[in-house]
Amino acid sequence: MTVLARRGPHRVLRGDLGFVGVRGQIFTPEKGTGLPLVAFAHAWMADSGRYRDLLFHLASHGIVVAAPDVERGFTPSDVVLAAGLRTALDRLPGVRLGLAENVTVDDQRRGLAGHGFGASAAVYAAGPDILEATVQVPVDAVAAVFPSQSTPAAFAAASVVDAPAMVIAAGQTLDTYDANPLPLARTLAGPVTLRALPGAGSRGLLERRTPKSLVGINGADKATHSTVRALLTGFFLATLGGDETYEAFTDADAVLGIATNVDPSQPDEDDRSHIDKLFSGPPAPKKSSSGGVALSSIRALRGS
Numbered sequence: 001m002t003v004l005a006r007r008g009p010h011r012v013l014r015g016d017l018g019f020v021g022v023r024g025q026i027f028t029p030e031k032g033t034g035l036p037l038v039a040f041a042h043a044w045m046a047d048s049g050r051y052r053d054l055l056f057h058l059a060s061h062g063i064v065v066a067a068p069d070v071e072r073g074f075t076p077s078d079v080v081l082a083a084g085l086r087t088a089l090d091r092l093p094g095v096r097l098g099l100a101e102n103v104t105v106d107d108q109r110r111g112l113a114g115h116g117f118g119a120s121a122a123v124y125a126a127g128p129d130i131l132e133a134t135v136q137v138p139v140d141a142v143a144a145v146f147p148s149q150s151t152p153a154a155f156a157a158a159s160v161v162d163a164p165a166m167v168i169a170a171g172q173t174l175d176t177y178d179a180n181p182l183p184l185a186r187t188l189a190g191p192v193t194l195r196a197l198p199g200a201g202s203r204g205l206l207e208r209r210t211p212k213s214l215v216g217i218n219g220a221d222k223a224t225h226s227t228v229r230a231l232l233t234g235f236f237l238a239t240l241g242g243d244e245t246y247e248a249f250t251d252a253d254a255v256l257g258i259a260t261n262v263d264p265s266q267p268d269e270d271d272r273s274h275i276d277k278l279f280s281g282p283p284a285p286k287k288s289s290s291g292g293v294a295l296s297s298i299r300a301l302r303g304s
Contacts, residue, residue: 001257004230004237004246008061013098017066020091022084024048024068027059031102036109036240037092039085039125040067041118043206044148047072050206051115053220057229063236064105066092071121078117078150082125085112089125089137109240111141111163113232116202120150123184127157139163141239143232146170146202147184149177155187162190164250166235168228169196170204174262185264193252195231195259200224227257 010029017024025048029035040055042048048055048067055065068084071077093107114122126139142165165188169181179202185194204221205228234249234256248254252261 001227001230001234004061004233005226007057008233010060010062012056012059014056015097017068017088020066020088020095022068022087023070024066024084024088025052025055026067026092026097027055027065028097028103029059029062029064031098031100032062033102033104034106034109035062035064035103036111036236037064037066037089037105038111038113038236038240039088039122040065041081041085041112041114041121041125042067042069042072043114043116043118043146043202044076045072045074046115046118046206050208053207054205054225054229054232058233058236061233061237062241063233064092064097064103076117078121078124078154081118081121085114085121085125086137089139108138108140109242110137110139111143111236111240112139113143113145113236114147115145115205116148117150119144119147119184120154123147123161123188124150124154124157126161126163128160141165141236142188143235144168144181144184145205145228145232146173146179146200147181148179148202155184158184158187158189160189164190164239165192166231166249167192167194168231168259169194169262170200170202170224171196171198173202182262182264185262191250192264193250194262194264195256196262197224197227197259200227223258227259231256231259 015026017026047069058065066088070084071081089110097103112122144167167181167185173179174182204224207220234246237243238246238249
């Protein structure tokens, strides 16, 4: 986790995704052939610019990342954003990238990722049918970061998505009015890991361009951003890159930094209604008989 939180060995190039027919940005290593490809979906009222350092980071570790800039308004459609993701995944393997056209992606190593509302779009894009105008694109891995509530269609798609998946929850928000990592992890058809980041908030991943950006401060919550970029990098290097060094990132029992592992088969300890959770806030930590916090469905870190 410490190593993957740092920039990788590749110099990174950034370009306009418009040449494949969808607005957005593309980040790619300076050189490389047969590279894995990830299409990334933004959160509600955001765009690819709010993830520049995150996407740059993935590319520095040898992953080509496409980030469509569609559906950025107040009432976005996860179906349309999913179509943009699928368009990028379908068309990029057929073109040469880089300054010297020396970068190519492997059409057998394609993944999807999304944040918040974009997580639902990513899952939807991995399903078999979204829009009649789009082609079916095989997907080899899916990552949902702090997923939020969306249309029921996303859950219908999740039930047939059998690719390896990683779901990341923000703090204790496993199933609330505006966050659904636990139900999503239970619905996904393939092997899934559900990890929770203590103290994280969903909006903490978003970057902000300020004068501090000139000295490398992106405005996102430092701990949240560092942990998410390490988790995503390790997961995609394991699933798309085929690197056994990072196989722990697909292991539901492996301890990865500050992230805690949640068993989707166990009930949520906070059984209040979504409305109660919305107005009452997070519950107070339960105390065990020894005075410590009871973890129950969240497995304690080994050795603690």
